[in-house]
Amino acid sequence: MNSHTLLRTVTGDTQPPASQAVRPPLVEIEHLAKHYHLGLSFSVKSVDGVSFTIGQGEVLGLVGESGCGKSTIARLLTRQTSPTSGQVKIAGQEIADVSGEELKRLRRTVQLVFQDPFGALDPRMRIGTSMEAPLAQHRIGTREERREKVMRMLTEVGLDESFYERYPRQCSGGQLQRVVIGRALLLEPSFLICDEPTSALDASMRTQILNLLTDLKRRHGLTMLMISHDLRVVRHICDRIAVMYLGRIVEVADRDALFKTPRHPYTRALIAASMLDRTGLYAPEIQLRGDLPSPLNPPLGCRFHTRCAHAQAKCSQAEPEFEAASESHQVRCHFWRELQPDRSAEAGSP
Numbered sequence: 037m038n039s040h041t042l043l044r045t046v047t048g049d050t051q052p053p054a055s056q057a058v059r060p061p062l063v064e065i066e067h068l069a070k071h072y073h074l075g076l077s078f079s080v081k082s083v084d085g086v087s088f089t090i091g092q093g094e095v096l097g098l099v100g101e102s103g104c105g106k107s108t109i110a111r112l113l114t115r116q117t118s119p120t121s122g123q124v125k126i127a128g129q130e131i132a133d134v135s136g137e138e139l140k141r142l143r144r145t146v147q148l149v150f151q152d153p154f155g156a157l158d159p160r161m162r163i164g165t166s167m168e169a170p171l172a173q174h175r176i177g178t179r180e181e182r183r184e185k186v187m188r189m190l191t192e193v194g195l196d197e198s199f200y201e202r203y204p205r206q207c208s209g210g211q212l213q214r215v216v217i218g219r220a221l222l223l224e225p226s227f228l229i230c231d232e233p234t235s236a237l238d239a240s241m242r243t244q245i246l247n248l249l250t251d252l253k254r255r256h257g258l259t260m261l262m263i264s265h266d267l268r269v270v271r272h273i274c275d276r277i278a279v280m281y282l283g284r285i286v287e288v289a290d291r292d293a294l295f296k297t298p299r300h301p302y303t304r305a306l307i308a309a310s311m312l313d314r315t316g317l318y319a320p321e322i323q324l325r326g327d328l329p330s331p332l333n334p335p336l337g338c339r340f341h342t343r344c345a346h347a348q349a350k351c352s353q354a355e356p357e358f359e360a361a362s363e364s365h366q367v368r369c370h371f372w373r374e375l376q377p378d379r380s381a382e383a384g385s386p
């Protein structure tokens with residue numbers, strides 16, 4: 037029985053589980069795994085059986101500590117690496133099957149914005165030339181039309197036309213991230229993946245870039261995957277949030293439900309650590325202890341048991357299944373019912 041079937045059994049209805057978007061899906065990930073083999077007997081299970089969908093026009097946040105497998109999912113979605121097993125479909129098409137012109141179209145449809153805008157741009161090229169390059173590569177427009185598109189996009193991302201002639205070294209990190217986002221949007225993608233897009237920026241720049249992404253998402257009807265270690269970032273922009281731990285998703289919920297009633301001890305710890313819990317409800321009970329275990333040798337049973345303040349004998353013996361805490365909320369913990377004090381009414385929104 038797969039986890040989706042199980043959920044339908046648990047909930048007794050046909051509502052999609054929270055790992056499935058309510059809107060028609062643009063992105064469908066099924067049992068995705070990426071294992072890196074290191075010699076005969078070692079393998080790193082970077083992503084290990086992940087399933088979720090992202091609806092058209094939806095922003096899904098993917099959060100977790102560094103090394104939990106988030107960026108591997110971005111690489112799998114853009115075919116920079118191949119899965120060990122599982123499926124990725126974009127607009128109904130299995131991406132492992134595409135080649136030639138179809139692959140070129142896929143590469144245009146799915147765009148990626150990285151953490152480091154300095155690394156994403158050639159320091160020897162003017163901003164205008166860097167932005168025009170993907171348009172030329174996809175044979176879009178004449179030279180003059182490409183220049184006009186770039187000028188319009190510079191304005192749309194909040195920069196003036198003088199940036200066309202500048203070099204990256206003449207721009208701040210925030211300005212360069214606007215350039216990188218604009219360059220991605222010039223190809224009119226339907227799916228934008230942002231991998232820690234603000235982690236190299238200071239707090240005020242971070243807010244500006246998140247506001248820009250929110251605005252662009254609305255204007256362009258973008259579907260987005262926002263990858264971050266920072267819950268404040270995903271809370272700002274996402275409709276739904278998936279929490280990842282050591283290669284697996286441990287909780288998925290609508291944004292407000294996740295912050296109001298986090299069910300998994302790891303999610304609560306992340307909320308407490310990010311100081312988003314203004315009530316102090318979760319802080320004393322949950323401190324993240326120790327470091328993320330090595331994905332070379334993940335703990336048996338619940339992977340979080342070595343750091344969980346609530347671990348019991350069962351936790352190191354059996355891996356918990358995904359269960360539906362509500363129609364739009366799934367959690368992977370044996371004891372989520374017992375642990376949940378259901379004091380959400382007291383807590384209110386964080």
Ligand code: SF4
Binds near residue numbers: 302345346347
């Ligand atoms: Fe903690 Fe056990 Fe739940 Fe894992 S299954 S999160 S160890 S209580």
